[in-house]
Amino acid sequence: MTNTSRLPPQTDPPLSPRLTLPTMYDLPSEDPEEPGLPDEYHGYQPSLLRQTFKPANFTPEEIFIGADLNIYYELRHPNWYKRPDWFAVLGVPRLYDGDKLRLSYVLWQEQASPFVVVELLSPSTEDEDLGRTVSERGKPPTKWQVYEQILRVPYYIVFSGYTNEMQAFRLVAGAYERTELTDGRLLIPQLELSLGLWQGSYENIERTWLRWFTASAELILTPGEEAQQQAAVAQQEVVAVQQEVAAAQAEVAAAQAEVAAAQAEAAAAQQRAERLAAKLRELNIDPDQLE
Incomplete structure (x- = not known):
């Protein structure tokens, strides 16, 4: 007969820290109004978009590309802003006044709205990115309202890095309409470019990325890819x-x-x-x- 008095007391196995600690979206940032800090993906993906955005009919000096940069859009409310994950403005100098890096993009000074905006979905911003939130009286308009009604951005793309789903919207008669993709890509004739998904390695990270192609679906190479090709x-x-x-x-x-x-x-x-x-x-x- 076993002497159970000598057996050690049974305890539950320790929980994994992944199950007990809060995620990046649960922790507040330095700004109380910010729901969370950007993750690594929000750094790499805009960089790939920047490096492959090469419209055939514009020189690099005629394009301004912003990533996680404030756009101030209302002169009567100069503190109101939206911060797209990535956007491109055509026909404005890449440098402000020819020699300065922009600290923000001020619409009433630049006099040109973004031509294309890309938002990368995260759990805290999904509803606003897809136009599901409602503007409150006395508060700034929603992101969707600003892009559609104030900035009148011709092309608005929303991409989920979790589901690899790309949704494209085109401004038609002052309102966004869901645009069907062609062979999985959004064709933009004015730029002679297309935007679509690519499975490959960028910065030694293998995954599905959003990147720019030519209108005929040829990859637009990054500087690193060009160097590899030349080598x-x-x-x-x-x-x-x-x-x-x-x-x-x-x-x-x-x-x-x-x-x-x-x-x-x-x-x-x-x-x-x-x-x-x-x-x-x-x-x-x-x-x-x-x-």
């Missing part, structure tokens, strides 16, 4: 040159072999002639007198 082309050129050198060396070796064979044949013929001449002399015939 691959250079390597191919080196291999081609090495192959040409090897072929030339083979031709030289073949020619040398032919010369050596000809020299050996000539030496053999000379030996035969000398032996024949010696035979003739044995017969008292002068080979030099023979025709």
Whole structure:
């Protein structure tokens, strides 16, 4: 019979810290009005969009790209702003006054609204990003209202990095309409570009990314990808040159072999002639007198 008095008391297994600690969306940021701090994805994804946004009909100096930057849109309420995850403005200088980096984007100074805005869904902003929230009297308008009715952004894209779902909206007669994708991409004729999903590695992170393509669905390369492509082309050129050198060396070796064979044949013929001449002399015939 087992003496149960000596058995240690049973305890529940410890809970995983992942189950007990709050997530990034549960912790307040330094600003009490901010629901949470941006995660890593909100840093990488806008960077990829910036690096691949290359409209064919605009030079880089005619485009301003902002990421997590305040847009001040109402002169009567100069403290009101929205902060898109990514946006691009066409026809304005990349640098303010030609030599300054912008601290914010002030609409009444710039006189140009963003042409395209991208919002990356997070649990705390999903309802507002998709226009489900209602503006309260006396408070700033919602994000959807600002993009649609005040800034009148022609193209508004919402992307979920959790479900890899892309939703595109186009401004038609002053209101956003859901736009169907073409082969999984949003075609924007004015830019000669398209926006779509790409499965690949960016910054050594393999996942589904949102990135820009040409209108014909060709990838627009990042500087890193361009460098890799140029290195691959250079390597191919080196291999081609090495192959040409090897072929030339083979031709030289073949020619040398032919010369050596000809020299050996000539030496053999000379030996035969000398032996024949010696035979003739044995017969008292002068080979030099023979025709």
